[in-house]
Amino acid sequence: MALRRLLRGTVPWEQLEGVAAAVLARYDEPAGRVEFLEADNWLSTPFVVNDRWFVKLITQQNSLVHALLTTGRNLGAFSSGTEGFFEHFGTPYQMAEHELAATRRMRELGVNAPEPVEAFEYEGMGVLVFEYLREFETLDELPAEAAEAHAPTVFDYLHRMHEDGLAHGDFRCENVLVADGTLYFIDATSVREEGIADARAYDVACALGALEPLVGARVAVDAVARYYTTAELLAAEEFLDFVNIRPDHDFDAAAIRGAVEQRAN
Structure with a gap:
């Protein structure tokens, strides 16, 4: 977990506050409660707004880590006798857009996934918003x-x-x-x-x-x-x-x- 936290990086508090405020403003919420989550991932900083929206904040460092992981996984695929098939998107916002589109497509196919709300860009970072599953x-x-x-x-x-x-x-x-x-x-x-x-x-x-x-x-x-x-x-x-x-x-x-x-x- 410590290695994942190191690679994921630390987003300055003022930027986290700014993203949370942007989410509240986009959904006409005058104020809100923000809860930061200790998720086991490398590629975003997750938090919850008003117990309603699950937000993934994707930074330039997250994008770099994704590129490194993609390269490593493709090298591993070669060891199985096949060409690499993983793909990297260049910017944090593009990463957010792709996950939003993939989730929407999954739901269209009858695959349950948390409802995707939107993706937007904030100060060069990608912001992805889903419905929040309270207990799982x-x-x-x-x-x-x-x-x-x-x-x-x-x-x-x-x-x-x-x-x-x-x-x-x-x-x-x-x-x-x-x-x-x-x-x-x-x-x-x-x-x-x-x-x-x-x-x-x-x-x-x-x-x-x-x-x-x-x-x-x-x-x-x-x-x-x-x-x-x-x-x-x-x-x-x-x-x-x-x-x-x-x-x-x-x-x-x-x-x-x-x-x-x-x-x-």
Whole structure:
């Protein structure tokens, strides 16, 4: 967490106050309460305004970190025998605009995501506003039986995105929220259109890796097999080692391979 905080950087208090005031002014709120969140991410400073709006503030440093992460992930993709498919946007505002558009598209496909409100620029920073989910748990905070019950929905949502030419690109437990029994996807990233097939396989590998410690390899593979063909599962298998070296994934790749190959045979 300390490393993430260091890389995310510290936004001067006067700028944070200015962004909060801008959000209140845009929605005709004369005054408001601001709560800053200790989120486990590298790419924004998150806070909540009036218990109503979830705001992500994206700085130039966040954009630089995103560029470095994108380069590293693309190098990792090469190790799986494919060209890199992650994409970086040049400015904080462009990053905010992309996430806003991706979230809107997900919702159009029937994938639950917090309602996107708008993206705007403030003093060279990108500001992204969503509805605020007041109470939620991340996927890895659920009891095992609840995670198992939600596993098919995870792959249903990914499949809807993939069938429409969209990929998530950063699937991990922290980016899957459950509020009032409903599953939500957040923080979709950008992938290059020419690499969409590999990005889909990578998404499936990430989801299998996220679910395996929670529900076991067999249950995870049974859930993915409802929506993906054997060939697609074998393609995802090629990315398991790449995914497992990420600091936010830790799973038994051999167990997943065994469950995939048992189904394939």
